[in-house]
Amino acid sequence: MTERVRVGVVGATGYTGAELLRLLLGHPHAEIQAVVGHSKAGEPVSSVLPSFRGRLDGKVEAFDAASLAERTDVCFLALPHGASAQTARALRAEGVVVMDLSADFRLRDPATYKTWYGEHAAPELLASAVYGLVELAREDLRTADLVAVAGCYPTASTLAAAPLLHAKLADPQSIIIDAKSGVSGAGRSPSPSTQFSETAEGLRAYKTGGTHRHVPEIEQTLSAVASETVRVTFTPHLVPMTRGILATVYATPARSGVTAEEATAAASKLYAGSPSVTVLDPGTNPDTAWVRGSNRAFVSYGVDARTGRIVGQSVIDNLVKGAAGQAIQCMNVRFGFDEGAGLGAVAVWP
Amino acid sequence: MTERVRVGVVGATGYTGAELLRLLLGHPHAEIQAVVGHSKAGEPVSSVLPSFRGRLDGKVEAFDAASLAERTDVCFLALPHGASAQTARALRAEGVVVMDLSADFRLRDPATYKTWYGEHAAPELLASAVYGLVELAREDLRTADLVAVAGCYPTASTLAAAPLLHAKLADPQSIIIDAKSGVSGAGRSPSPSTQFSETAEGLRAYKTGGTHRHVPEIEQTLSAVASETVRVTFTPHLVPMTRGILATVYATPARSGVTAEEATAAASKLYAGSPSVTVLDPGTNPDTAWVRGSNRAFVSYGVDARTGRIVGQSVIDNLVKGAAGQAIQCMNVRFGFDEGAGLGAVAVWP
């Protein structure tokens, strides 16, 4: 086992980058060697990310693959899609292990990528990328040099839906995902739709009708679990809170008489080895506040008494288990650390 | 047409009561004659409801049916179930028109009421009560002396779902309602689950699996619209905002090829006469912030491109169109006023 790993964070000045830095600072085996940013290059970290003042000194540096290769074993990329693929290529060429938090390497099929994002910038790397939802890909991650860390909505949605399909409890074509996210998922760039005054005390759906880019990612994973092509109805909502995703998943039972206990048992079995996922007793409804700031996920199942439908729920912190924490969990697996190393904290509650 | 109507508000010191007083103060035909409360009787209105200081003087008075009958034409009851039935009986015996905002007269079948609430306190009045969701009961309300004002979740849910069933666009047995509510729906009584610190920055489902008391109310109305017994899957969620409900409704089309335009047209037709409901163009997602403080509802329809499912949405302010405003809209119909009298305000935005 490697005792220490030298890490760089590229795209460090956004919300996900900041979360990576926060978690890596507390990681027992990680040494932050580089804080890389584009628009803020040259500025002190403490002025861009004031909460780090006195804990992480130095300046934001511009990206330089060769320099990073000298100083780091692994780099985390918290970049926009497109930019991420190019950066990953440069780092992989230098032999640096890459944990990519963008969507660039998540979709296996370049045609699907093109439909949703445009031309891929580094298609030759797609075959080697491993999709980083640890609970469903642990073994593959042990040797992965390029990890496509799962998206926030896909993580929450899949954690709730996968056990139902894996255990063949639900009709794969019946999955409806009503997902609700905090505002930080939209990133740090100012936008009218994420201004406090237009977001607080309001609630809305957005990118409805199957138009959200996370749809093909969810379908890809659930299709693999179900061993058939799965199409889902996915409706994201913006909730006036900073962190957290709750995915409420509706499914028609694959046969009559499916119980909440069966679904719960299926999830408990699937997630038995995970330090992150906790399966709740039937009838216990999780709260995103139970995972705020932590890498934990809670999943729960019920069966609607009136219609027989299965209702699954999962909660995560979109910036942790939905991004930075998941990436570090992937790193832990890849470098042979304890999978939960540096990720043991419980939620900041209340 | 009556020019003036004398009104009393019973249970005036809770959130719904306060909202009734706020709206009635601005109503062109209403005169507030009595502010009635139980636990706060004898206290100045301005100490119980400080925002009314200087606008509504006098004291909270104890309930006295005879006295109210002398001074009022109509009373609004914002009371807990059970208490409301008894109060309604006393007022009806004195000839006062009653707008009851509790659940006591909403369920037509006493057996159903008993299952969800216990023994009914005034079953002899059930037959005369008219369910007060104005858009679906306008004609009956014109002569109603006892109105069972629709609940908040049922209003939001029904406004989105009813057009689909009314126009036979959706399979009546396929309705899934994922509803999200602000915290004020839980009322003014302090509770651990509605404390700021345990509610802000968090999100959770509750009363899942068909156990929320609004389920039979929704099913009763949708069954009437569909002319068959409808069972729904209903999942309420608590959102960290004070006011607002967003109901996201999923339905399987009754036939292939149902379009968002058809659903939109069906809703536009059903709500043509309403001063409250505005139907949005397909693809426009409403925000609860657009109705905050107003008696308005926005409904919208889409069809999921990947699965063909219909997705309907509706937003209301739970304290206005979901309670106080709806009650006043019922009163307007009953007393022959313009249906939107006193209810014309747009949302307080941002």
Add this chain to the structure above:
Amino acid sequence: MTERVRVGVVGATGYTGAELLRLLLGHPHAEIQAVVGHSKAGEPVSSVLPSFRGRLDGKVEAFDAASLAERTDVCFLALPHGASAQTARALRAEGVVVMDLSADFRLRDPATYKTWYGEHAAPELLASAVYGLVELAREDLRTADLVAVAGCYPTASTLAAAPLLHAKLADPQSIIIDAKSGVSGAGRSPSPSTQFSETAEGLRAYKTGGTHRHVPEIEQTLSAVASETVRVTFTPHLVPMTRGILATVYATPARSGVTAEEATAAASKLYAGSPSVTVLDPGTNPDTAWVRGSNRAFVSYGVDARTGRIVGQSVIDNLVKGAAGQAIQCMNVRFGFDEGAGLGAVAVWP
């Protein structure tokens, strides 16, 4: 008395513009004739301000002074400083009465204006402008054709401090104003500092040390009240709420033995004619929630038992009594309407 007044709102698509439209729609004497905007000209009002959909149709129009002069008696300007002065000049040249909500005509002294804002764009109009804090300028407003509507912080600060100076209860040089504002005061333009994720669940001071542009405005008014040059310490804070300002004002008594009752009496006397300001009993602490969405202000006084200092408090809704409502109150005075016309609503609470 004029029965009807035709109004235009220039800069209608920001928060203050929207609030003007909301209040004017409910005003018994106002007819909205023009909704004017710059960047959104040509777009439907309902797409820029969705909460108005179905209540205010038509398009945002570009500014045209001559056209506005034909259709309106008075225009409200909700524009950035600089732009506002030029627009006011064009409208005044056409004879339109102007209610300017910018800072352009608030400072009497062009040199002071230059220090804080730069060169004045229409200095020749300064002499005719009347400062629109109605409670302190009612008589002058009756004939004012150009009103410099008071700013949000100056309104809250002055309402609390002025009675102490007017009645000579406080040392004029001892005034410290610790002001706390909701986020909507920063306007609708997206900015990093007003993003939900960086504003919710946090609190900070800003523009400290006497650098906020509202300082000279506050000092100008308090100097006039005190008949001497007053310098204040003013610290604004940003609070995670959309609307509301609370100004906490500290003052050293002008003589020993000044009581809260004296301060309360002084305020009651000064604000006796106001439909907006309510003076609370000593020891009652106002809440910004009591004025949310309303044109009301609550002021309150206490004396600190340990140090003898006077502590005054005032709360307003920054978008109403701090902007749009105050402007309409000025219009009411100018056109001879009841001063509180269209402004009678109590707060939207909770």
Add this chain to the structure above:
Amino acid sequence: MTERVRVGVVGATGYTGAELLRLLLGHPHAEIQAVVGHSKAGEPVSSVLPSFRGRLDGKVEAFDAASLAERTDVCFLALPHGASAQTARALRAEGVVVMDLSADFRLRDPATYKTWYGEHAAPELLASAVYGLVELAREDLRTADLVAVAGCYPTASTLAAAPLLHAKLADPQSIIIDAKSGVSGAGRSPSPSTQFSETAEGLRAYKTGGTHRHVPEIEQTLSAVASETVRVTFTPHLVPMTRGILATVYATPARSGVTAEEATAAASKLYAGSPSVTVLDPGTNPDTAWVRGSNRAFVSYGVDARTGRIVGQSVIDNLVKGAAGQAIQCMNVRFGFDEGAGLGAVAVWP
């Protein structure tokens, strides 16, 4: 140096208790041996504090001093005043070191305690208690067996004000503290004033005029620093956020020409040895979001250009540096651990 310390948390089911457990779980030298509660005794920890499910199993136990003495070296008391004094006495009698987070041992003078809290339940222990604001009492804490952990407002207020008095930069009798706190400071017991709907989107002062119980605690500490009896004006405000205190402190310079740089230097010197307090450059305004979930404090100084007054600011998380974190910091000093052990995390931002 002791390598391991066995700890108990008494009153573990409130907000401060939960925060103690969260931080102690991540502490390198602490072993949680007992989770003690009164009303929840016998219930699983995971049902009372769901965010700990899977991380802290077992049940809440009833208080038993002898049993705790066998299993723990130190107990943290997160109890109401009065109850805390009695519990501390029982534990001290058994030789257990006590970190008391209540107010019971903070005031040196039993007469002052009686004025503000009533008769003291264990006055014989007062002489041995050390006031636990680490930065001002580090040496005394090394041998303290009973620590009166500083309150939240006193910590924030003192951190900002003490350097000014310690360096004789400010007139000790001129201190005005305008403090703003998140809602969690009010504790977990449901109350009307901390309900979400009545707290969100509103702001208010409370316990004004020198009536808040933290006033004598602040004065006691500042008097010791200033070597004279100090009286302060202290106004607490309730802000719609869960965590965080910002204290804005106003002071008259002790002599002319006091600069922000002098104040900053004084603070830097006073807090040189602290792993918790970071002094910002003049003109940098701290945000409570920079300390959320962390044991950090930021302090900052400016001088008002117009009046010459010194304005100091400090931010803390009331549940961490204002309670649980500070208590652990005291424990670290007492048991010879690194002072920042287990407290190194940066804020959860955003």
